[in-house]
Amino acid sequence: MEIIETYPLPPYSTIIGFLHNMLGLKEVLWEINVSIQGSHEGVLREYVSFHKYSKGEREGKIYPIVVTSLVKPFLVVHVRMSNADWHRRLLAALQDPLYFPYLGRPEDLITELKVTEVEETVFRSKNSPRGGLELSFDTYVPVAQARTYDLYGMRYFLPSYYRKKEKGTPSKGLRMRVFELIPVFYVQKGRSIVQDVRVDSKGLPIWWMTL
Numbered sequence: 001m002e003i004i005e006t007y008p009l010p011p012y013s014t015i016i017g018f019l020h021n022m023l024g025l026k027e028v029l030w031e032i033n034v035s036i037q038g039s040h041e042g043v044l045r046e047y048v049s050f051h052k053y054s055k056g057e058r059e060g061k062i063y064p065i066v067v068t069s070l071v072k073p074f075l076v077v078h079v080r081m082s083n084a085d086w087h088r089r090l091l092a093a094l095q096d097p098l099y100f101p102y103l104g105r106p107e108d109l110i111t112e113l114k115v116t117e118v119e120e121t122v123f124r125s126k127n128s129p130r131g132g133l134e135l136s137f138d139t140y141v142p143v144a145q146a147r148t149y150d151l152y153g154m155r156y157f158l159p160s161y162y163r164k165k166e167k168g169t170p171s172k173g174l175r176m177r178v179f180e181l182i183p184v185f186y187v188q189k190g191r192s193i194v195q196d197v198r199v200d201s202k203g204l205p206i207w208w209m210t211l
Helices: 012-023 084-095 143-148
Strands: 002-004 033-039 042-052 061-071 074-080 121-123 138-142 154-167 174-187 197-199
Touching: 012 033, 012 084, 012 154, 138 143, 143 174
Parallel strands: 002 061
Antiparallel strands: 033 074, 033 138, 042 061, 121 197, 138 174, 154 174
16 A cells, blocks of 8 residues: 655645746746745545556556645745746736646645735844744744754755756657755744744745745
8 A cells, every 4th residue: 555645834846836837837937936834734644546557457456545635734935036027927827817726736726815915024033022933833944044043843855946857768768857855844833033034024934945
């Protein structure tokens, strides 16, 4: 039996792919930067029965798989595009999407989508009466940034952008996706930050995929 696991939050590649789909792009738009944080109410494991066919087979065989999904995920995603025009185009696309938005699998529909523009500022820890900033959501923090803020958690190598690479001979070759992997810590909510940190207009920290 095979088990298909899930990340605790969508990886960078899923969000980047979603943005490309919303914009209706066929070519890769480089230099999209994202920050991902959120929460969920639990994990669901479903037993799914696939019918698997090998090459040359007619009948195939039953193939049991356990698929893991997040229950009621809630996400806060910050997006930084390469220029103001792309920001305007993305905002228009999200407000009037080409199809019902989904994230990852087509059955993972986004039931509510709220878009807001925020201003990035710096939280000054010395001005805080509590002496720091507490994380309100679980979040991905790139390792270099996490160590600066003394944040640690489960370590992942998250896929982001990919490039297509030829494998095999020219006549029988395949074009494979080779993803750039970004080392991050999955930091759970409740941790405190006592250093100055970038925040949005609501006081949520922003952990850009790339600086």
